[in-house]
Amino acid sequence: MPVTNKRRPTIHDVARASGVSRGTVSRALNGDPYVSTAALAAVRRAVAETGYVVNRAARSLVTQRTGTVVMVLSEPQEKLFEDPNFSVLLRVATRRLAQRDVALVMMVAGDDGDRERVVRYLRGGHADGVLLLSAHSGDPLLAELETLAIPAVACGAVLGREGVIPYAAADDREGARQMAQYLVDQGRKKIATITGPLDTPGGLNRLEGFCDVLGRKAVKKLIAHGDYSRHSGEAAMRELLDRVPDLDAVFVGSDLMAAGALAVLRERGRRVPEDVAVGGFDDSAIAGSTHPKLTTVRQPLEQVATETVRLLLELIDGADTVDSVILPTDLVTRESA
Structure with missing residues (x-):
């Protein structure tokens, strides 16, 4: 039997089905604000009826936009799958961008080779903007972004560039104060902390919030450092x-x-919370699955992702500047403290 290729619907088909001109269809599809409500509704109905799909390459020639945003994770690739926070940020950003018919490309920049690939991609003009995830101060990628003059927004402040790269973030320092004060109010006398990397805002600001409350009691021997991985939590607890x-x-x-710290405390025969109280930060899915369940600080990750996308889209749409957003945290008490 001969096979007949079905012709893909064109913009002319949409114009005929909607009863408006091809030019009106084109303006409606490209978001022209001067298209009437009635014409826009007719075009949308015709697109659904005909199955027309916008040709992104053709649209980019007109709009000078790619319809793509790159999310850059400045961590080793395995952390993307280990840390549940990244999946939340990725899921929400993808959904919010899709509402504007913008595609999200995920790229990892955990080493020099990865960073070079990201820069080549951006230099090639393949993206309208960049969402930075877990950016570290001193990362050479940041300087490259400034030379490219591409809109960039960070999930969490970029230390040293807070006034240059806008961001949305939870109030890490205040959240750490909440947790430290709670442990003090529980009557705990020797309170230690395990920090994240101190070249990230979460690592530094949460340590500062801890020290705000503990003051002189926050001595060096009670501070250990991790990298947000479970393994580093185990090593720091030991x-x-x-x-x-x-x-x-x-x-x-x-x-x-x-979660890593709790495993080591069990290994060493320490009861939680009777012998050692444990508090975390994030209120991720992990907090409800540990044994005992984890007292933690809830940061509004979905709202952080939403605000980050909003700021980036405003810059892509031509805003000269946008104001960074800092969102409040909440203490969530469970069995571990």
């Missing part, structure tokens, strides 16, 4: 117990690291 065997509380800078 380090703290070796240095301060009688510690009675620990504030951990992420839920994933806190």
Whole structure:
């Protein structure tokens, strides 16, 4: 049997089905604000009826836009799958951008080779903007972005570039204060902390919030450092117990690291919360699945992602500047403290 290729519907088909001119269809599809409500509704109905799909290449010639945004994760690739926060940010950003018919491309920039690939992609003009995820201060990619003059917004402040790269973030410092004060009010005397990387805003600001409350009691031996991975939480907890065997509380800078810390405390025969109270940060899905369930600080990740996308789209649409957004956190108490 001969096979007949079905012709793809064209913009002329949409014009005939909608009863308006081809030019009106084109303006409606490209978001022209001067298209009447009635004409826009007719075009949308005709698009649905004909199955017409916008040719992105042709549209980009007219609008000088690619219809694509790149999300850059400045971490090793495995962290994308280990840390549940990244999946939330990716899911929400994808959904919000889709509402504007903008595609999201995910790229990892965990080493020099990855960063070079990201820069080549952006230099090639393949994206209208960049969403930065887990950016570290001193990352050479940041300087490259400035030379490219491409709109960029960060999930979380970029240390040292807070006034240059707009961002949306949770109030990390205040959230850490909430947790530290809660542990103090529980009567805990030797409170330690496990920080995230100190070249990230979460790592630095959560440590500062801890120190705001503990003051002189926040001595060096009660501070250990991790990288937000479960493994680093385990290593840091062992380090703290070796240095301060009688510690009675620990504030951990992420839920994933806190899960690692809880495993080590069980391994060492320490009861939680009777012997050692444990608090985390994020209120990710992990917090409800640990044993015992984790007292933590909830940061509004979905709202952070939503605001980050909003800021970027405003810049892409031509705004000269946008104001960064800092969102409040909440203390969530469960069985671990």
